[in-house]
Amino acid sequence: MIFGRRMIQGMTLNMLPFSDAVSEQLPLRQLLRLSLFQVSVGMASVMLLGTLNRVMIVELGVAATIVAMMIAIPVLVAPFRAILGFRSDTYRSAIGWKRIPYLWFGSLWQFGGLAIMPMALLVLSGDQVAGPDWAGTVGAALAFLMTGLGMHMTQTAGLALAADRATEETRPQVVALLYVMFLVGMGVSAVIIGTLLRDFSALRLVQVVQGTAVVTIVLNTIALWKQEKVTPMTREERAVPRPPFRDAWRDLTAQGNVARLLVVVFIGTLAFNMQDVLLEPYGGEILGLSVSATTLLTSLWAGGALLGFGVAARGLKRGRDPFRMAGGGILAGVCAFSAVIFAAPLDSGLLFYIGAFGIGFGGGLFSVCTLTAIMAFDGSGTAGKGLALGAWGAAQATAAGVSIFVGGALRDGVNALAETGRLGAALSDPATGYSTVYHIEIALLFITLAALGPLVRSRSIHHRQTTSRGLADFPT
Numbered sequence: 001m002i003f004g005r006r007m008i009q010g011m012t013l014n015m016l017p018f019s020d021a022v023s024e025q026l027p028l029r030q031l032l033r034l035s036l037f038q039v040s041v042g043m044a045s046v047m048l049l050g051t052l053n054r055v056m057i058v059e060l061g062v063a064a065t066i067v068a069m070m071i072a073i074p075v076l077v078a079p080f081r082a083i084l085g086f087r088s089d090t091y092r093s094a095i096g097w098k099r100i101p102y103l104w105f106g107s108l109w110q111f112g113g114l115a116i117m118p119m120a121l122l123v124l125s126g127d128q129v130a131g132p133d134w135a136g137t138v139g140a141a142l143a144f145l146m147t148g149l150g151m152h153m154t155q156t157a158g159l160a161l162a163a164d165r166a167t168e169e170t171r172p173q174v175v176a177l178l179y180v181m182f183l184v185g186m187g188v189s190a191v192i193i194g195t196l197l198r199d200f201s202a203l204r205l206v207q208v209v210q211g212t213a214v215v216t217i218v219l220n221t222i223a224l225w226k227q228e229k230v231t232p233m234t235r236e237e238r239a240v241p242r243p244p245f246r247d248a249w250r251d252l253t254a255q256g257n258v259a260r261l262l263v264v265v266f267i268g269t270l271a272f273n274m275q276d277v278l279l280e281p282y283g284g285e286i287l288g289l290s291v292s293a294t295t296l297l298t299s300l301w302a303g304g305a306l307l308g309f310g311v312a313a314r315g316l317k318r319g320r321d322p323f324r325m326a327g328g329g330i331l332a333g334v335c336a337f338s339a340v341i342f343a344a345p346l347d348s349g350l351l352f353y354i355g356a357f358g359i360g361f362g363g364g365l366f367s368v369c370t371l372t373a374i375m376a377f378d379g380s381g382t383a384g385k386g387l388a389l390g391a392w393g394a395a396q397a398t399a400a401g402v403s404i405f406v407g408g409a410l411r412d413g414v415n416a417l418a419e420t421g422r423l424g425a426a427l428s429d430p431a432t433g434y435s436t437v438y439h440i441e442i443a444l445l446f447i448t449l450a451a452l453g454p455l456v457r458s459r460s461i462h463h464r465q466t467t468s469r470g471l472a473d474f475p476t
Contacts (some may be wrong), residue, residue: 002458023101026165031174034165035181036223037158038101040216042185043152044110045220047212048074048147051193052121055472060125070140074148075401078394083245084391090242096231098163099386100224102157107220110150114213117143118206121142135413154220156393160386161227163375172316175372176309181363183302227375245393249386257389257455258374264326264451265370269399271444273365274407274437276400280436286344287352300353301360308364311374322369322376329365330449337438337445340391344431407437 045441049071056062056070074201088102120139159178164172189212196208253259279297283289308329315325334359343352374392375385 005065023167023170025167026162026170026174028164030227031177034162034223034224034227034369035156037107037154038178038220039180039185039188040070040107040110040219040223041155041187042182042187043212044114044147044151044216045245046186046193047209048144050133052117052209054445055127055197055200056121060121062121062125066137068187070144073141073144074151074340075168075398076087077145077148078151078401080149081156081394081397082249082390083429084153085160085386085393086245086248086384087386087390088157088160089248089384089386091233092233092240092242097467099157099161102153102226103161103224106155106157107224108150109146110154111213112218113143113147113150114216115210117147118209121205151446152393152397156386156390158223159371159375159389159393160384163385163389165227166375168376169317171375172322172368172372173313175314175375176368179309179371180306181367183305184397187302189252190353193293221296228317239433241453248384250430252387252391257322260451260455261370261373261390264448264455265374265392266395266399266453267444268326268330268370268410268448269396270332270403270406271441271448272401273403274410274441274444275337275340275359276404277408278434279359280438282340282344282431285353286418286431286434287347287349289349289352297353297356300357302359304362305364306358308361308366309368311361312365312368316369316372322373323452323457326366326373326451327452327456329362329369329446330452331362331368331431332365333362334442334445336362337442341438344435347428401415410437410440 022031024036033053056067084102088099091098091101093101108234116139120143121134122299124140126136141436150382162173162178193208193212197204280303283297311324316322336355339351339355339358343349373391374388412434413433414436415430418429418432
């Protein structure tokens with residue numbers, strides 16, 4: 001009877017998704033709780049980049065230029081993720097915490113930004129009876145700045161804490177699970193927030209955004225509860241001066257593999273994300289797809305990303321090289337963008353959908369493998385894991401923000417030239433601007449592949465050196 005019960009419990013645990021991410025250091029219950037910080041970050045991302053973007057332009061009548069400036073503010077904070085990660089590496093508290101204080105204060109910043117945001121947006125839209133005219137702009141900028149800072153601080157400290165607690169064997173599965181929870185946060189919150197704001201009013205906007213703030217602080221409090229051991233420090237230990245950030249950054253970038261990996265992450269993210277604001281307009285304007293048909297793209301992209309996460313977790317668990325698998329994601333992206341390009345001349349919606357799915361798959365595989373590689377970084381010196389993860393996040397988030405702006409600007413600029421006939425009669429087509437961006441993304445993917453090559457080679461050489469046998473290894 002006892003044997004049968006244990007067998008059933010073991011079967012149930014093994015059948016759970018990402019059950020192989022569990023270890024003695026990080027049990028399943030604690031792992032699932034810790035991953036909730038990614039849900040709150042995904043929820044805030046949807047709020048900033050999707051819901052409020054549309055609400056400000058359509059319902060509140062705010063100029064698109066001002067909206068673009070507000071959305072760009074969280075991106076401007078992204079480069080400081082490296083400093084935030086470094087501070088969490090070297091933080092000394094009386095009870096010995098390093099990551100939890102940054103995870104907590106990041107949650108407070110995120111909560112505060114969302115709490116004041118709806119009022120600031122209403123003032124920005126002109127619903128103001130007293131005070132200076134610039135109050136709405138300053139208030140909205142402050143709200144976006146606080147929310148962006150909180151998101152970056154929470155995610156950097158949370159990933160560093162996960163890297164601290166995961167074992168080398170379970171780290172790939174932990175990374176994949178954290179990414180899945182981020183997508184879950186985005187998907188679920190997009191549906192719920194969109195439904196709640198269907199009947200828009202100023203009061204409903206305040207309720208939804210401030211309700212999101214409350215959910216954020218609740219989720220993050222549950223996530224950080226008892227996740228880091230209490231190891232009290234003496235006053236003398238806390239009085240030891242921290243190493244300067246400049247020295248830690250020098251130690252980090254002195255390792256050629258880490259510096260090159262950050263370059264790979266930046267260029268690869270540029271390549272995969274320039275299409276973010278173009279896929280749906282491309283499907284509607286060029287292929288003539290309906291609104292309901294183009295909304296499937298997000299689901300297809302997310303499904304491809306989830307498959308990429310699963311393939312990465314499975315391959316890395318079996319000992320495959322993360323850099324080689326990241327290269328596979330890049331090649332999948334090349335094929336996917338080629339399918340999107342050929343969908344227009346062939347007038348094939350199916351080919352377009354396959355391309356969107358492939359972009360999600362390639363991007364997901366690339367992101368998980370590069371994050372796993374940086375999480376495996378040995379942070380025993382002045383440059384700790386927090387700094388390495390912060391640098392990865394800074395490169396990824398900055399490239400994502402820049403690529404979205406560049407993609408939209410290139411499409412508009414090339415289409416303006418094509419419509420006036422400056423590119424010739426053969427290119428005077430609305431698809432020219434989109435196709436130019438997709439071709440540039442393919443070129444960037446090949447550049448990323450070239451930058452990634454030495455990482456694969458150096459890892460292979462190191463593996464051969466550590467596994468080869470010398471004469472002294474054989475029995476005499």
